[in-house]
Amino acid sequence: MRWCKTIPLSQPFSEVRLMAAGPGQETEAARTQDRRLEQAAYERGMAEGERRLAAQLVQQRAQLSELQNGVLASLQQAMPQVAAQCESALIELAVEVAQKLVFDLPISAEMVEAAVRSAIAQVGEKTEFDVLLHAEDLALLQQCNSPVLLAAPGNPNIRFRDSAEVGRGGCLVRTRFGAIDARRETKLDSIRQALAP
Numbered sequence: 729m730r731w732c733k734t735i736p737l738s739q740p741f742s743e744v745r746l747m748a749a750g751p752g753q754e755t756e757a758a759r760t761q762d763r764r765l766e767q768a769a770y771e772r773g774m775a776e777g778e779r780r781l782a783a784q785l786v787q788q789r790a791q792l793s794e795l796q797n798g799v800l801a802s803l804q805q806a807m808p809q810v811a812a813q814c815e816s817a818l819i820e821l822a823v824e825v826a827q828k829l830v831f832d833l834p835i836s837a838e839m840v841e842a843a844v845r846s847a848i849a850q851v852g853e854k855t856e857f858d859v860l861l862h863a864e865d866l867a868l869l870q871q872c873n874s875p876v877l878l879a880a881p882g883n884p885n886i887r888f889r890d891s892a893e894v895g896r897g898g899c900l901v902r903t904r905f906g907a908i909d910a911r912r913e914t915k916l917d918s919i920r921q922a923l924a925p
Contacts, residue, residue, distance in 0.1 A: 819923045827916050835896045837872045840865045844876045847901040847910035848886075856885035860900040863890035 833839070844859055851857050861869070866888060869877055877888055894900050898911035 816924075819920070823916060823920045823923070826919070830897075830912055830916070833897075835865065835868070837868050837874055839897055840869055840899070841874055841876050843897065843899050843910050843912075844869075847899050847908045848876075850908050851901060851903060855903050855905070857901050857903040858887045858889055860889055860891035860894050860902065862894050862896045862898075863892075865894075865896060865899075866890045 840861065844861070848857075848859070869888075891900065894911055895913055898913070898915075900911060901908040
């Protein structure tokens, strides 16, 4: 841009110097001054960037620490519940495995005799009672002339009957005072309850 008007001055200029001869013709002093200004602006920008980055890192560290504490607190709260669930699942699994093993065993006369003897041992000697067996188990004992079917000495009031409420391999003894449940299902339920937390 070129100045075309005359500027009236109240007094003449003193110590006036020409900075540049024209556009695109900078002096060495102007270039040095520009480089200094540019360097100062660069350093200010770097310092501001570092300050903002440091603040952002501090904020992210605080958020990460808060997240980490939350995860740890959640795990601490969940661990007892997970342990209890695992314990219950293991108990249930153990009972199911035992049930599978027991119920898959072939029923023999000796097995039924052992169940009957165990239940009868809990009844008084002079008590009248009924021994309820699964129909197939009673037929098995009768077929092999099992000694448990014979009336015990001094107690001719023992009656053996078949019953639909008794599964294979177990028995139910009924007296006038109550019942002795020696069914396999009942024994497994007792084990399950005893192991329950």
